[in-house]
Amino acid sequence: MYKYDTYDQAMVDTRVEEFRDQVRRRIDGHLTEDQFKPLRLMNGLYLQLHAYMLRVAIPYGTLSSAQMRVLGDIADRYDRGYGHFTTRQNIQYNWIKLEDTPDLLGELAKVEMHAIQTSGNCIRNISSDQFAGAAADEVTDPRPYAELLRQWSSFHPEFTTLPRKFKIAVIASKIDRAAMRLHDIGIEIVRNDAGEFGAAFYVGGGMGRTPMIGPLINGFVPLDQLITYSEACLRVYNRFGRRDNKYKARIKILVHEIGAAEYTRLVEAEFAHLLAQGIEPPLAELARISENFADMAFEVGAPGDVDRSDPDFALWLDRNTHAHKAPGYAIVTISLKPVGGIPGDASADQIRLMADLARDYSFDELRVTHAQNIVLPHVRKADLHALWTALDGAGLSTPNLDTIGDIIACPGLDYCSLANARSIPLAQKISQRFAARQEEIGELKLKISGCINACGHHHAGHIGILGVDKRGTENYQLLLGGSEAADTSLGKITGPGFDEDGIVDAIERATDLYLTRRADGERFLDTYRRLGMEPFKEAIYG
Amino acid sequence: MKVLTGNDLKSGDVVWWDGAAWSRHVVDAVDVFDQADTILAREQAARRVNAAYAIEATRDAQGVRPAHIKDRIRALGPTVRPDLTLKPADPDAGNWVI
Numbered sequence: 001m002y003k004y005d006t007y008d009q010a011m012v013d014t015r016v017e018e019f020r021d022q023v024r025r026r027i028d029g030h031l032t033e034d035q036f037k038p039l040r041l042m043n044g045l046y047l048q049l050h051a052y053m054l055r056v057a058i059p060y061g062t063l064s065s066a067q068m069r070v071l072g073d074i075a076d077r078y079d080r081g082y083g084h085f086t087t088r089q090n091i092q093y094n095w096i097k098l099e100d101t102p103d104l105l106g107e108l109a110k111v112e113m114h115a116i117q118t119s120g121n122c123i124r125n126i127s128s129d130q131f132a133g134a135a136a137d138e139v140t141d142p143r144p145y146a147e148l149l150r151q152w153s154s155f156h157p158e159f160t161t162l163p164r165k166f167k168i169a170v171i172a173s174k175i176d177r178a179a180m181r182l183h184d185i186g187i188e189i190v191r192n193d194a195g196e197f198g199a200a201f202y203v204g205g206g207m208g209r210t211p212m213i214g215p216l217i218n219g220f221v222p223l224d225q226l227i228t229y230s231e232a233c234l235r236v237y238n239r240f241g242r243r244d245n246k247y248k249a250r251i252k253i254l255v256h257e258i259g260a261a262e263y264t265r266l267v268e269a270e271f272a273h274l275l276a277q278g279i280e281p282p283l284a285e286l287a288r289i290s291e292n293f294a295d296m297a298f299e300v301g302a303p304g305d306v307d308r309s310d311p312d313f314a315l316w317l318d319r320n321t322h323a324h325k326a327p328g329y330a331i332v333t334i335s336l337k338p339v340g341g342i343p344g345d346a347s348a349d350q351i352r353l354m355a356d357l358a359r360d361y362s363f364d365e366l367r368v369t370h371a372q373n374i375v376l377p378h379v380r381k382a383d384l385h386a387l388w389t390a391l392d393g394a395g396l397s398t399p400n401l402d403t404i405g406d407i408i409a410c411p412g413l414d415y416c417s418l419a420n421a422r423s424i425p426l427a428q429k430i431s432q433r434f435a436a437r438q439e440e441i442g443e444l445k446l447k448i449s450g451c452i453n454a455c456g457h458h459h460a461g462h463i464g465i466l467g468v469d470k471r472g473t474e475n476y477q478l479l480l481g482g483s484e485a486a487d488t489s490l491g492k493i494t495g496p497g498f499d500e501d502g503i504v505d506a507i508e509r510a511t512d513l514y515l516t517r518r519a520d521g522e523r524f525l526d527t528y529r530r531l532g533m534e535p536f537k538e539a540i541y542g
Numbered sequence: 543m544k545v546l547t548g549n550d551l552k553s554g555d556v557v558w559w560d561g562a563a564w565s566r567h568v569v570d571a572v573d574v575f576d577q578a579d580t581i582l583a584r585e586q587a588a589r590r591v592n593a594a595y596a597i598e599a600t601r602d603a604q605g606v607r608p609a610h611i612k613d614r615i616r617a618l619g620p621t622v623r624p625d626l627t628l629k630p631a632d633p634d635a636g637n638w639v640i
Contacts, residue, residue, distance in 0.1 A: 027552060029589055047593055049616050051554035080626055095626075099552045342622055413612060414620040422615075424622045472610060 001064050001365065002147045002292045004112045011155065012109045015116060019043050020102035027099065042122075044115025045101055048417050052096040055118040056108060060128035060146040060170070061089030061368040065359040067111045068366050072351030078104045083351060085336060085344040087408055087455055088167075089127050089368040090118060094415055116154070121162045123153035123234075127169045129177045130369040133293060134331050134377040136323040139191045142172035144290040145199070145226060148281065149187075151289075152227050159234050163241035164249040166234070167206075179370060179484035181205045181214045182460060184251045185233055190220065197223050203233055203263065204255030207454035211490050212252040215260040217267065225271075228280045232271035236263065295326075296363040296378050302328025303382050313388050315439075316399040321384065330381050332362070334374040334391060335398040335406060339435045340428050343409040344372030353394050361387050370457075371408055373401070403438040404446050404511070405431040408457050412450030412467060413474070419450035421467025421474035422500075429504050434511070441511055444524040445483070460484035462525040463507060464491040476503040480510065480536055481528050494537055506540045513539040543573035543601060546581060547613065548594025556616045557591060558606075564591055567628065568617035569605035604638065614639045 004012070019039070026036040040046075044055040056071070063071075071091055075083045078100050079093040086092055096104065108114055117124055126146045133141040149168060153159065159166070169178045172189035180186035186202035198220035205214025221229045237251045240258070255263045304327060308314040322331040334354060337343050346354070354374055358366045361383045362376035369375060379387060391397040400406045407430060410416065412423030426448055434441065447461030451468075458464035464479035475497040482491030498506055511524065513536060518527045528536060545568075546559035557564035558571040559581060565571070574581055578596035585591045598609040608614050619627030621636040629635035 027589070033586070033592055047549060047554060049612070050556055050619060051549070095554075097553045413615060414622050417612075419612075422621065428622065474611065 001062065002059070002143075002289065009109075009112070012112070012114050012116070015043070015114065016102060016105045016109050019105060023098060023102055038120070040098075040101075041119040042116065043101075043105065044118035045096070045098070046119060046417075048094065048415055049413075050415065051094065052098055052101070053415070054093045054096045054101065054104065054115055055086070056091050056093070056113060056115050057118050057125045058090050058113075058368050059150050060126055060132065060143055061130055061370075062128075062132075062143065063358075063366045063368065064111075065355040065364045065366065067113055068355035068358065069352055070107060070111045070113070072348040072355065074104060074107060075348035075351060077107075082345055082347045084342075084411065085346065085368050085372050085374070087370050087372060087410070087457055088125055089130070089370055090125060091368070092411075094411075119165075120160075121164050121166075122160050123156065123162075123166045123168065126150045126153070127167070127178055127183070127370060129171045129173060130333075130367040130375045131177060131322060131331050131377065132172070132367075133295075134324050134329075135173055136325045137175055138173040138325075140172050140189055140197060141293055142170045142189050143293045144286060145172075145187070145189060145223070146170040147289050147293075148227065148286055149230065152230065152281075159238065162234070162238055163243045164246065164251075166237075166251065168230075174486055176484070176486040176488070177369075179457065179460060179488075181488045182207055182211070182457075182484055183214065184237075185230065186214050187226075189223075192220055199223060199226050199229070201229065201233065203267075204252045204260065206250055206252040207457060207459050208250065209247060209452040209454075210250075210252065211454065211459040212256060213488050213490065214252070215255070217260060217264040223286075224283055225275070225280060228274050229267075229271055231279060232267045232274055235270050235274075236266045240266070298326040298329060298378070299380065302326070302380050304328050306381050306384055310385075312392075312397075312399075313385060316388055316397055317384065319399040319403070320401045321379075324378065326378070328381055330379050330384060332376040332379045332384070332387065333369065333401050334376065334396050335400055336373050336396075337400055337406050337431065338395055338398045339405060340432045342424050343407050343427050346374075350394055350396060353390070354396070357387060357390055371406065373406070400431075400438055402443045402445060404434045404441055404444040404463075405438045406445070407431060408445075408447040408461070410449050410451075410456035412448070412456075416450060416455075418453055419467065420452075420469035421450050421476065423448040423450040423456055423465075423467060426465060426467075426476065426500060426503065429500070430507060433504055433508065437511075441515065442523060444511070446507075447482075457484060458482070459490050460488070461491060462523070462528070463510065465503060466493075468497065470497065474500060476500070478503060478506055478510075478540070480533065481525065483525060492533060494533070494540055496541075509539045510536050543599050543606070544575065544578055544596050545571040545599045545606060545608070546574055546578060546594055546596055547571070547608075547616065548586075548591040551589050551592040554592075558617075559585070559594075568608065571599065571606045607638075611639060
């Protein structure tokens with residue numbers, strides 16, 4: 001875990017007091033809403049359908065148990081007893097009072113957290129692989145680089161008023177668990193034939209109303225030039241990105257309009273200019289940061305055998321655990337998708353329980369995934385049954401990871417002022433309809449967005465659903481064939497949309513076709529890619 | 543009819559113009575006819591409401607019903623958390639939204 005130094009703490013504490021003064025001036029009338037709105041957004045405070053909503057940053061999705069416990073306490077003290085984990089690896093509270101916000105931010109600051117840069121046209125929270133530092137398949141731990149980028153991008157004076165918001169993901173594994181190529185900048189830490197580490201830069205990806213897969217613009221940037229190259233990418237965007245139309249202002253539009261080759265040429269020219277200025281932090285700083293991400297004191301010779309005699313436990317083991325780099329350990333993913341539940345929501349008690357379980361079983365660490373689940377990254381296999389038992393008692397043992405029940409859903413029209421249709425009721429109906437068949441169907445990533453902004457990643461779902469407003473009523477478009485893994489692809493719309501019940505029936509017809517036509521070992525996505533859209537359209541529309 | 547809605551500045555609660563003040567209950571909303579801009583300017587300047595706007599609505603046997611589903615959800619609360627709506631004891635309250 002990264003620990004704040006005195007500069008980090010002073011910056012965050014100062015910001016809390018600055019915002020306390022801004023809130024006071026808004027309430028007493030010295031600031032109008034037009035003046036205040038950009039200030040509250042800089043501190044992650046939105047005004048949503050029912051109340052103010054606070055988005056708290058969780059850097060690269062990593063939390064200590066102490067931080068998680070405070071998130072649970074905040075849910076009780078300042079909200080209505082729950083929080084919502086988001087597709088940006090953050091947490092949102094839906095019922096915040098403006099006058100309480102400075103005190104809430106003060107509580108966060110005590111555990112080295114804040115809500116800065118969770119809104120606005122700036123570099124947002126850096127996201128990463130939720131298995132970082134634990135995965136058996138990574139070439140190195142990406143978190144020190146994510147942290148270096150976080151420090152560089154925090155309060156960066158040149159990039160606080162970009163043409164639009166800017167999202168960066170960092171991974172270090174060929175298996176992309178962070179939707180890396182669907183970010184403004186996706187960085188993959190790679191190792192070359194000489195054994196040296198570098199960064200592959202994919203720039204210009206994104207979802208939203210114009211989804212694009214980021215092209216590779218440089219396959220190997222030496223890590224002692226990581227910040228300089230990132231700065232060059234941002235500078236070119238800041239200079240040439242469109243500001244005349246917010247719907248064409250993301251970097252993906254710039255890269256698309258001028259072409260990846262020309263964008264790369266501009267970046268390389270700027271990079272050469274910046275190299276001469278010597279802006280790269282000294283390697284000693286990266287070394288200092290890296291010390292905070294050293295391996296845990298894993299038990300040597302930890303037993304690797306697990307008693308699988310309880311079938312419910314065995315199913316959960318197969319679905320919700322992954323290989324760890326240390327023998328005798330496993331990575332555990334806690335599904336926040338109970339059958340019929342609200343994806344990503346957790347009660348204050350559940351949040352505190354997960355904090356306690358991280359303390360007892362996972363070296364005090366948790367991760368938030370972009371799929372709205374929670375990870376305990378370092379669990380001894382010998383402790384898995386005890387952990388599962390504790391989770392089961394709190395409704396947190398749903399064995400559905402990466403199945404049709406593990407749905408990503410944005411808050412939708414139940415909470416979000418931008419949404420056109422509700423997402424959560426659909427997720428609830430789908431998870432209920434398919435609960436008994438999810439094992440038979442196998443891996444199927446279903447993602448729902450309540451509007452074209454695509455917070456629910458519908459473009460990247462094996463099955464995606466987009467809610468639209470059709471003459472004042474909710475209507476849902478169905479997409480097939482998306483993926484946000486290493487085989488990134490964008491889903492295609494099947495045809496005319498459906499009402500709330502009709503879309504669930506349509507999904508059932510699509511999965512029935514898959515079950516009938518799949519070849520050995522094929523996932524839903526594989527069968528779709530082999531067969532193409534036509535047989536699915538025929539099955540869906542008849 | 544045309545009614546006014548917004549959010550309470552301090553709490554963020556959804557509120558409706560009842561002709562003299564801001565109510566938490568859409569049933570209290572009144573038709574402002576052609577006075578929307580005047581009332582909104584006065585009330586926002588006085589910081590009695592935030593981000594207020596005018597919407598179309600109808601009045602039926604159940605009271606005032608906003609024309610758009612978004613405002614009906616604002617009026618009731620999240621349909622997926624009946625316990626957090628203004629009618630937590632009414633299991634059919636969500637039907638009014640649809």
